[in-house]
Amino acid sequence: MTRADLAAQEAHLRLLKAELLRADGKEHAAYVIFGVSRIASDPFTGEGRVRLLIKDVLPVERDEITSSDDRHISWKTNRFVSLLAEASRAGHQVGIAHSHPTGPAGFSSQDDRNEAELARLAQNRNGEDALMVSLLLCGTGEIQGRVWTSPDSVIDLEVIRSVSQNWRFHRREDDACPEDPAMDRQGLALGVSFNRTMKSLRIGVVGAGGTGSPLLQQLGRMGVGHLAIFDPDHVEPSNLNRLYGATHADAAKGVMKVEVAEREIGRMGLGTQVATFNEWIGAPACRDALKSMDMIFGCTDDHDGRILLNRLAYYYLIPVIDLGLALRVADREGERVLEGDGRVTVLEPGASCLICRRIVNPALAAEEALRRNDPAEFDRRKAEAYVRGEGNPAPAVVSFTTSVATMGIEEMIQRLQQFRGGAGAIANRVRKFGQVEDFRPGAARQPCRVCNTPTIVGAGDVVPFLGRAG
Template sequence: MKASLTLQEHHYELLKELLQHDDGTEGAAYLLCGNSFIISDPWDRQEHHKFISYAVEKVPDEDVVSQSQLHITWKTDSFVKTLKQAKIRGLTVAIIHSHSDLLAFSEQDDLNEPDLVDLAKNRNGLDTNLLSLILMPSGEMIGRLWVSRNKNIPLILIRIVGNAIRLHYPDRGKGIPSSILQRQALAFGESLNQDLSLLRVGIVGCGGTGSAVAMLLGRLGIGHIALFDKDVVEESNLNRLHGAFRDDVKQKLPKVQAIARSLLGLDVEVQTFQEWINEDICHEALKSCDIIFGCTDDHSGRLLLNRFAYYYATPVIDLGLALEVANDVGSLRFACADGRVTVLMPKHSCLLCHGVIDPVQARDENLKRIDPDEFERRKKEAYVLGEGNPSPAVVTFTTSVAIMAIEEFLHRLQGWRGENNAIANRVRKFTLTTDRNQGATYNPNCPICVNQDIWGLGDRDLFLEVL
């Protein structure tokens, strides 16, 4: 079994505020975490328990018995109260404290924490686990998962996700440099290449934008890619589907296989899923991803990814392209040519608030998928929306939108644009040769991006609490 933690950026900043003191004394807090349990990671087939930060709880000042630059001790009253909260919400408790100069667990930590494990199991049940984390003045973090008083597992990765994406893992920056990516390292530094090689990235939708994203990620040095698309290659795809050929149309080759074939020979492990993403087989793979590119053009798929980004605090970069030909007689110009890249995660507005998703159309798409006969009956009676004419599509524009998405992804990992330059919603007006960083007005009743109760909640009895 392996374990990791996703820490929402605003929780990380709050922890630094609570734990880091001007006089160097150690501080402590609790972190309530959602659970994402993966029975079999699609790349290494290992069991993986991912934790997601849900809420930060301060250790009350009155509970602190003593503290110095070398230690902190506190009464367990607040720990028991936090365990009670965790039990009610189906969460896991993490204890986190600061060290001033040691990025490792001390002998005192090793002595004290097994007793807390026993207390947690006695209070919340024998299957209860306990996380333990250390925060350094530099912001670096390490952690471990206690599964019993005699056994703990080091966290393989701590992801901090927000306007910046920071990765903490053993020996970061000490990997073997890649000769293939040497010139990329000259631009971004060698640590980024190591980060990219560890990441698991999902691409949902393998058409014009999705195939371009896959080609770019493979060349950037991403180590693990999952491709999701139920469709096969059709003749109308060939003008924009990177990696597809005319023979693929004859053979009705799945799009995911066409793209995977084009990534052969690169240092990337590719897993393919020729399924709709709400199928059970896809849930484990989606949960295994550190970041997801949403390249689907259907409302139903977008609606699911929109929820996923907030329940699992997994960044979803959603891509869209709108091309509309002018109605002028004899005109060959565009009335609209807009590319869009929207980043979804807690503290970011969602696709519902941006007006990108039509819930009615999403409902009808779901009906067509699960009961096509009923869909056709309702369509005849005008109870559902039928399919319209195909939209215009040009490979240069779909590829350009893919590049916009990759640029945002790289900036959040490496910061190449400079501080405070993450763009949550970027629209490129191709006809005006301009980019616009467009915000969105939050719907105060939005059940997703305004409802902090679901941020980082993780696994529920129903996937994303959707029937």
């Protein structure tokens, strides 16, 4: 069985509502251009999944409409054919959206017939892999959708997810599972609907070490339904001062960090499904899982991994909350002082990326990729001083790594529940531990080839993956 869902920038959903639910009370329509994410195997169910990604909304103009009232709309399809041609060249899909301002709160039998013909037209023009997506906005504000995979086969969208400063989920039906008493007090603070959202979410955590370990502990205790954990490293004695649940026995046996995380979450008994990947996230085996997520926490300290997640956030409209911690021991006038900066940066359309903020270094990322893919060549270049060596181990203290993880969780709660108010989202937050103060560094807008390139945002599947050569 194949399942389907949709991700959209909030600005596109606002545009759809403004165009389709007008004050005249008539039905209106629009064309919608989509990128596509095809997932062969969902990490939690093993089923196939297709995710549609809204790239553009093009209202059907008045001169295209042949008739319209509060119960129907008809329009010429000439433009649909021309959009199919453009989509074929760009690797996109074409769909439609229309409204039922006073009509049924669901697709009508006439909708069924009309859309089946559009699906036939799309596949005749663009091949049997072409999809025809249909969105419906009801007068109540509810939004529904479905995907025609052929003129005779249609899949309802399980969820329509918006990304922006506030993350919203429009579900086909509410989770009918009984409330877990373990979440009662969380519900008192954040609402029962927050608990239901957490239970439905697919959250990825890249890195199960210093910041990833306490973050996973919190997500599990908050009742998240599905966790995918990515980390290729095993437990070492130097990890034990900050890796929650890890023991000397784990370090002696070289147990994988993802195994420790899965074990500890399982011991909670709160029903979280866990999928683990003990490979670097760029490995092909990780792609379906990454693409299946609703959001991802980046807790990795490598530049190449951060650059991959940076691109993933914009190509696939999957928000990434990137965490970073830097501890330094400094000498101030003969006094030894510990300086610490914790950072939480949210990557999504409309926000500046890690490259624009100069958080990642592409040159270091290239060296990391060389070390991973061709260790012999890396060692040769290191010997000739063409690349950097391993350097000294960084200081690490569990209270600081846990604090940064909590900052990331707080930002997730804000975007799901708005506990700081509707305008309380913070795209880039830095905590100066020595000054007991938080800052919000900005980023100059520049012609970035990732976050400021419309062809990339919502593009979905491209070859090579994420447009990366390696």
